[in-house]
Amino acid sequence: MNNQQRKQVERWSPWILLVAVLIIWQIVCSAFEVSEFIFPSPWRIWTQLVEFKWVIAGHAWRTFWVTMAGFGIAIVVGVLLGFVIGSSRLAYAAVYPLMTAFNALPKAAFVPILVVWFGIGVGPAILTAFLISFFPIMVNIATGLATLEPELEDVLRVLGAKRWDVLVKIGLPRSLPYFYGSLKVAITLAFVGTTVSEMTAANEGIGYLLISAGSSMQMGLAFAGLMVVGAMAMVMYELFSLVEKHTTAWARRGSQGE
Numbered sequence: 001m002n003n004q005q006r007k008q009v010e011r012w013s014p015w016i017l018l019v020a021v022l023i024i025w026q027i028v029c030s031a032f033e034v035s036e037f038i039f040p041s042p043w044r045i046w047t048q049l050v051e052f053k054w055v056i057a058g059h060a061w062r063t064f065w066v067t068m069a070g071f072g073i074a075i076v077v078g079v080l081l082g083f084v085i086g087s088s089r090l091a092y093a094a095v096y097p098l099m100t101a102f103n104a105l106p107k108a109a110f111v112p113i114l115v116v117w118f119g120i121g122v123g124p125a126i127l128t129a130f131l132i133s134f135f136p137i138m139v140n141i142a143t144g145l146a147t148l149e150p151e152l153e154d155v156l157r158v159l160g161a162k163r164w165d166v167l168v169k170i171g172l173p174r175s176l177p178y179f180y181g182s183l184k185v186a187i188t189l190a191f192v193g194t195t196v197s198e199m200t201a202a203n204e205g206i207g208y209l210l211i212s213a214g215s216s217m218q219m220g221l222a223f224a225g226l227m228v229v230g231a232m233a234m235v236m237y238e239l240f241s242l243v244e245k246h247t248t249a250w251a252r253r254g255s256q257g258e
Helices: 003-031 042-051 053-087 089-104 107-118 122-146 150-158 163-174 176-201 206-215 219-247 249-255
Strands: none
Touching: 003 042, 042 053, 042 219, 053 089, 053 122, 053 163, 053 176, 053 206, 053 219, 089 122, 107 122, 107 176, 122 163, 122 176, 150 163, 163 176, 176 206, 176 219, 206 219, 219 249
């Protein structure tokens, strides 16, 4: 298999695997006559998706823009905190352990508190998406800056560069691969945070749809909502991968000839 054929296989392999899983799923549900109220088949999910497409689209749009709002805040806060932590050994030693402890807290437990503070609506969902997604961004930016080679920093200082110049002109560009990697992880977590919050403290969104569909025993509709969330997360993941490919090609120069 030459390089071009290998790239084609790699490009289509996720879709081939997805189709194979759906076929096996459908065969199992049909062969064992699994109740649609217990575990709906892919065909049932598809029919529910088509039947309720406008309802799902409305809830999906609400979940999407709320997630993007929380995710945008997470990027700003994560980059700023990561820059502070990664640029100072004192800040790294003082703040990083506290942030790690905070990240270990179950974010779903914050939802009732956020409801008390902000009421039912978009506020708790945006903040939950933010709380669950800013940590990977912060950690990766801090790691990219903290692991800057001391020898490189010494050479730049000998050439007249100040600490700020080293961080901004060398440290931040060097952290871009870490940053994009964190975005691809954080965006999936942001959708999780929004959906969990909507299941508890909202009257719109995919999370609310899941609760409503489950209570009315429409499991096909519930699974359709889950599929839509997964699709939105996958699209955003691929978008960040595309941007990363066009802005940090220098970071993968060693693999270009493979």
